[in-house]
Amino acid sequence: MAKDKRLAAGYASFDRTKTYTLTEAIKLVKGNARAKFDETVEISMNLGIDPRHADQMVRGLISLPNGTGKTLRVGVFARGPKAEEALAAGADVVGAEDLAEKVQAGEIAFDRCIATPDMMALVGRLGKILGPRGLMPNPKLGTVTMDVKGAVSAAKAGQVEFRAEKAGIIHAGVGKASFDDDKLIENIRALADAITKAKPTGAKGTYLQKAALSSSMGPGIRLEVASLAIGAAE
Template structure:
């Protein structure tokens, strides 16, 4: 059963049209049907083969306007790093007690940062953290001795992204309460980061498709020419 609001939203989006990034960023606000401050997500189809190691795109980007969501951060570290992590705003800091909690199924966090020295202890948590994309990784800056800087970056709007098995990047880049300009600027920042990571072995079209949607709204197709530098 499609609600009246969703029908109206669907009517405003021309499924045969590829909108400019600027148009899509305004339209996504207009067609939002939820009463809460919905997340705005980008879905980017890349011309890569994720099975090939050099084409399994992953990385991080600091969005200029943040994501609009306060991320819960856990820092797993030795006692000498705990004060720095807490002062930087980490929500949870410690080691053994959190390893035990995670083994028991606790994953009520958005990002885990760890120091290199504790990684051998964390390896066994891969089964729980891997599928949820929570495993600390040097490539995303979440395995580091400078835990304070890492916490500040995450709290300031740094997001991690990773291509899925069919070559698509899914990322939250803001909220519908953001201005259209902020949605467009955050979107462009993510796309720029992906373009910089284009592997030399990727042939043909790299940015194959881009769409934008808010929670429970129809997707808006974006003209890839409007986001290419």
């Protein structure tokens, strides 16, 4: 009941038929983030794509300038010196067949999965488990690599993966409600820029169609798409 009242009060604080600049929306989102924890600020973007076509898939990684404020758990499939390198870089779970057995048993204690190339025959057998969770390592995303230290460090530093869902919508956390407005603006525009640069060749018409900003427990606020561009007027 308290959550419903809080959400109703949030919707009453702005005009739901209006679109807001990024600066205005951030102030509204932060003002409505009244949960007892530091809520995540989340953005959703509707893209003019059809992800059912291979040439219109949008996916990538970006290191947000100010991090996400979230502690990401990183799992690494590696052996020998590379396993030691992963642990030294701060990986939470490292292993080979032993880690695969844990995953098969439903014990998935990581939010990002990295693997060295020689481990992909083993990891590939876990595709039906890791794939639907968006955890399958991918060379194009830099999560299949010999640079284990760099990949783990980037993930821990606030790297965000973005991926269009079936309806062509991308959801991503861009920071915490406790972040300064300027830091949230910088993060959001960096993400929007990365998504814009990832525009597939098969996409026709308007690419970035709609966007909305919210906190974990707060209402969604419609954004003026033009205000997402780097260098846009405040």
